[in-house]
Amino acid sequence: MPPALRALLLLGLGLRLAGALNPSDPNTCSFWESFTTTTKESHSRPFGLLPSEPCDRPWESPHTCPRPTVVYRTVYRQVVKTDHRKRLQCCRGFYESSGICVPLCDQECVHGRCVAPNQCQCVQNWRGDDCSSGCAPGVWGPQCDKPCHCGNGSSCDPKSGACSCPPGLQPPRCLEPCSPGHYGPACQFHCLCHGAPCDPQTGACFCPPERTGASCEIPCVRGTVGFFCPSTYPCHNGGVFQASQGSCSCPHGWMGIICSLPCLEGFHGPNCSQECRCHNGGLCDRFTGQCRCAPGYTGDRCREECPVGRFGQDCAETCDCAPGARCFPANGACLCEHGFTGDRCTERLCPDGRYGLSCQEPCTCDPEHSLSCHPMSGECACLPGWAGLHCNESCPQDTHGPGCQEHCLCLHGGVCQPDSGRCRCAPGYTGPHCASLCPPDTYGVNCSARCSCHNALACSPIDGACVCKEGWQPGNCSVPCLPGTWGFGCNASCQCAHEAACSPQTGACTCTPGWQGAHCQLPCPKGQFGEGCASRCDCDHADGCDPVHGRCRCQAGWTGEHSRCPGPRPTAELEDAS
Structure with missing residues (x-):
């Protein structure tokens, strides 16, 4: 079976059996799967009420006013939702076997085993990427009959013959040492010796007599004979010299005899002794081991695909694909559903x-x-x-929007536009949801009309009808109550006796002179007269006075022109009277 086909079959097997994977397996990764469900969804919906409450400024009666009130009730509807769930699969470079994810090598390890993605560990005497070559060191080719042309005893690949140069020798033939100022594998590192040469293999500095230190950074003191240099250790990059072992213990991120070589890719920690565990193309920091995920992935080990709707480095970007299209988590490119094309999948084929x-x-x-x-x-x-x-x-009444799935939120008889859901309020109401009465002195549709009331408490926000103050006739409240009537709408009758007038506002009686009491039904007490019986009679030789004008009622035999009875009546008048 061709290796590529074998790899595809193994990957398919890993995806098919992903449901049985253990999420704690360090080689399992997650992806997002979409699915649809029909559910019963509850939501709060407002309802408008107009209860009447006592008020100082009556609306439809002298004692109550409407108080618009909004109450919320729970209603239900069936909706079809597209949701996403996290599923497990073996990470890239692994496949499922007996419930665990094992490494996958594209080429079969003929005489060895696959220990990491595309990395074979060969048994003794076998070499090559796939452990299929039995060539001895120094020869290569299908028949192991071609000599390696690598200098300084370097080995070559048994299949291609390419030289594997050790540190300190220049590729491709390993014939020449690193050029001055360079060292390490493929001579890729620069010496850090303050201008002094370094060992082409390890990078150890060859300091001149007047300087010392791991990087030749410490000057020596000139003596009578040569230079005196303090004792130093050869460790670079913060390494600690272990005297018992005669070597350096390297800090995180460094390795080599003198800690001059950075960790190889895939390793981190002290002496580069710890293997990185970053998946899906993530790279780990050689000092901390923390993964730097490739675009499209997140999590401590880069095992999680970006959440739906996000993409890019650290999943920081927002997808911009048409509904129904899938956004690639790595670069945000849109995968269109059948029948659509374009960068955002908005164009019909x-x-x-x-x-x-x-x-x-x-x-x-x-x-x-x-x-x-x-x-x-x-x-x-x-x-x-x-x-x-x-x-x-x-859309049916009380619904709007795409698919008529949204409920209208218009109160007090308002009607919503089926496309936008905007409310057209009934006369007398305003606001986004028609929850408020028109402002004072306005009424009608959109509260656009101005009230034309005089002597009114208010006007109806619905039709502009005036609510007159006490004492004014209905209409525009410009005509006072007719005599004998009073109150709201002039509907009450005055209860005043003896031709007394009543207040059109309160119904209180204004008594004519000579009368008193709440209804003017009582004459003034003896000895008092006038409006409100406020004046006192001033009579001598009289039986009181007239309660209206205060004229004295003179006793027999007494007379007077005004209010007093100062003198006796003449004899002739007395005889006539008798």
Whole structure:
């Protein structure tokens, strides 16, 4: 079986059996899978109430006013939701075997075993990437009959003959040492010796007599005979010299005899002794071992695919694909569903009005109320406010939006526009949801009319009808109550005796002179007269005075021109009177 086909089969096996994987397996990774469900969804919906409460400024009666109130009730609807769940699969370079993820080598390890993705560990006397070559060191080729042309005893690849140069020798033939100022594998590192040469293999500095230290950074003191240099150790990059072993113990991120070589890719920690565990192309920091994930992945070990809707480095970017398309987590590129194309998957493959594999079927959607039909299935995509198989049905009352899935939130008889959900308020109400009465002195649709009331408490926000103050006739409140009536709407009758007037506002009686009491039913007490019986009679030789004018009622035999009875009546008058 060809190696590539074998690898694909193993990957397929890993994906198929991913449901049995153990999430604690360090070689398992996660991805997001979409699925649809039909659920019963609850949400709070506002309802408007108009209870009447006592108030100082009556609306429809002298004692109550409407108080718009909003209450919320729980309602339910069935919705089809597309959701996403996290699923497990073996990380890139691994496949599932007996419930665990094991490394995958594209080429079979003929005489060895696969210990890491595409890395074979050969048994003794076998060499090559796939452990298939039995060539002895120094020869290569299918028949092991070609000599290696590598200098300084360097080995070569048994299949290609390419030289594997040890540190300190220049590729490709390993014939020349590193050029001055360079050292290490492939001579890729620069000497750090303050201008002094270094060992081409290890990078150890060859300091001149007047300097010392691991990097020749310490000057020596000139003596009578030569230079005196303090004792130093050869360790670079913070390494600690172990006298008992005669070598350096390297800090995190460094290795080699004198700690001059950075960790090889895939290793970290002190002396580069710890293997990195970063998946999906992530690289680990050679000092801390922390993974730097490749774009599209996240998590401590880069085992998790970016959440749905996110992509890029650290999943920091937001996808911008059309609904139904999938966003690649690495670069945000859109994978279009069948029938669509374009950077954002917004372009139909079929011309407008057509669908099907050959774009031969005509769409059956109402052209005025639809966006388009699906280029593969022909399903109509309705404009907001329209529904039905052909987008020829307007939204039912109290619903709006795409698919008529949204509930209207218009209170107090307001009607919402089926496309946008905006409320058209009934006369007298205003606000985004028609929850508020019109401001004072306005009424009608959109509160656009001005009230024309005089002597009024308010006007109805619905039709502008005036609510007159006490004492004014209905209408525009410019005509006072007729005599004998009073109160709101002049509906109350005055209860005043002896032709007394009453207040059109309160109904209180204003008594005529000579009368008193709440209803002016009582005459003034003897000895008092006038308005409110406030004046006292001033009579001598009299039986009181007239309660209206205060004229004295003179006793027999007494007379007077005004209010007093100062003198006796003449004899002739007395005789006439008798």
